[in-house]
Amino acid sequence: MGGGERNELMHHQPHTPQQDQRAEARAGAARGEVRIELDSKTSYLCSVRAFMQSFCPRIGFDGAQSSQIVLAVDEALANVMKHGYQGRDDGRIVIHIQPFQDSPVHRGPGVRVVIEDEARQVELSQIKSRNLDDVRPGGLGVHIIQRVMDEAKYEHREGGVGMRLTLVKHVASPAARGDTLGLDGQGLDVPGIKCECDEKGSGGACS
Amino acid sequence: MSDSGHIQVGVTFANGSTGQVAFVAPVGDIGTHEAPSLRNAIKGAYEKKPTKVVVDLAGVAYMATAGLATLVEALQLAKKNNVQFVLCGLQERVLAVFEISRLASVFKIVKTRAET
Numbered sequence: 441m442g443g444g445e446r447n448e449l450m451h452h453q454p455h456t457p458q459q460d461q462r463a464e465a466r467a468g469a470a471r472g473e474v475r476i477e478l479d480s481k482t483s484y485l486c487s488v489r490a491f492m493q494s495f496c497p498r499i500g501f502d503g504a505q506s507s508q509i510v511l512a513v514d515e516a517l518a519n520v521m522k523h524g525y526q527g528r529d530d531g532r533i534v535i536h537i538q539p540f541q542d543s544p545v546h547r548g549p550g551v552r553v554v555i556e557d558e559a560r561q562v563e564l565s566q567i568k569s570r571n572l573d574d575v576r577p578g579g580l581g582v583h584i585i586q587r588v589m590d591e592a593k594y595e596h597r598e599g600g601v602g603m604r605l606t607l608v609k610h611v612a613s614p615a616a617r618g619d620t621l622g623l624d625g626q627g628l629d630v631p632g633i634k635c636e637c638d639e640k641g642s643g644g645a646c647s
Numbered sequence: 648m649s650d651s652g653h654i655q656v657g658v659t660f661a662n663g664s665t666g667q668v669a670f671v672a673p674v675g676d677i678g679t680h681e682a683p684s685l686r687n688a689i690k691g692a693y694e695k696k697p698t699k700v701v702v703d704l705a706g707v708a709y710m711a712t713a714g715l716a717t718l719v720e721a722l723q724l725a726k727k728n729n730v731q732f733v734l735c736g737l738q739e740r741v742l743a744v745f746e747i748s749r750l751a752s753v754f755k756i757v758k759t760r761a762e763t
Contacts (some may be wrong), residue, residue, distance in 0.1 A: 482680035489676065489709065507709075507740050514711050518679040573749075576719065580712040580748050587747055 473538045480521040480531035480557075488535065489514050499539045500549045500611040508588035509551065509609055515581035516555050516605050524559030524603060533557050543608065550590075550610035558602045567594050654681045656688035666698030670760065674706035677714035685714065689721045693728070700725060701763045705736030710744055722754060731755075733763045 474495065478484045489510050496506035517533065525531035536554040543550060569583035585592050591608035654675030661668050669692035673685050685702075692700055702718065704710075718734070725732035734756045737745070745751040757763055 482678070485678050485680055486676060489678070504740070510709070511711065511744065514678055518711065518713065522679065575750070575753050576723075580715060584712060584744070584747060 473536055476535040476537070478533050478535075479529060480525040480533055480559075481529045482518070482521055485514055485517055488517060492537075495537065496551065499551050501551075501609075505609070505611070509553070509607075512585045512589050512592075512607055512609075513553055513555070515585055516607065519581050520555065520557045520559060520603070524557050524562070526559075531557060531559055543610065548610060548612045550608060550613070553607040555605045555607070556597060556602060558597075561596045561601065561603060562594075564594055564596070654684050656684055658688050658692050660692075660695060660697065663699060667695065668699045668701060668763075669693075669695060669697040670701050670703055672703040672706060676709035677707055677717075678709070678711040679713040682711075682713035682717045686717045686720070689717070693724060693730070697730060699731040699733065699763070701733045701735060701760065703736045703760055704734060704738070704741055707741055708738055710741045712744075712748070715744065715748055715750060718754070719750070733757060735760055735763055 476488060476491070478488070492510045492513055493506055496509050497503070501509065513535070517535075520533055521527070521529075521531070534556045536552075536556070538552040538554070539549065540552060541549055543552075567582060569586060570579040585607070589607045589609050590613045591606065593606045595604045595606070596602075597604050654673050654677060657670075657672040657674070659670045659672075661670065671685075671688050671692050673681075673688070675681060677685055689700065689702065700721070702721070707714075722732050724730075732755065734754050735758065737756060742751065742756075745754070745756070
């Protein structure tokens, strides 16, 4: 019996009940959501970073990819605290960390991180990066989030209060490859757009 | 050594060939909460009127944009006061954050203190 025939036979073997249970358990673990609820205290950010750095490798991300996710989540939370809650430290933030096996656009594992707050809503068109040629402090958070994650979607929460940011990253995504942070040194793809949140008080989303 | 937030920042001074050199050496992650500690330490170093400020980031494994903003402020202050401003000891992942923000070419960055 050749190797190819053996593999084909193995492929068609029915699963035992024990195998089915294990597969179901693996799928269940992949579907399982981790939920973190915290006050808008910047002193809590280091704990979230530590958790994400330890959790992401369990999904399949390597160290550099995990660091990208840590950076994106940290920047997003800092934006909520600084701009959304405007420095108030008693605002609520909920982080839903949802590992998945397949997404609508990619096969394979990844993670979806949904960050919800109860801060004031920001005009969505104002949430954008700025011209990086303008060297000045601030305004880089949105740019970094967009660069290191595969998807970053801002929405208004239902009821007229609060924002929702959904971040997605796939283990096998092109953006995830490369050394260190997986960054290529390139800046924003769309030159000339400028964050004016400081001037216009756009709130929630632009550090 | 001052201890504020979650990081310690060592500030030392040495006599260089062109005057006094201030070495600022934070140890720990620099996020939004920790950036003010670095800002205060650099501000304190400037008050001694050095001719050069070196920020040694060898002890920093993580830096968020709040840390970058602090360093950009410090660079702007250095230019305004005709002080040299140098970064050294950047770990790969910290350097990558500078690169994605297009700030790596804005600063003078060297590998070690000896090269400053």
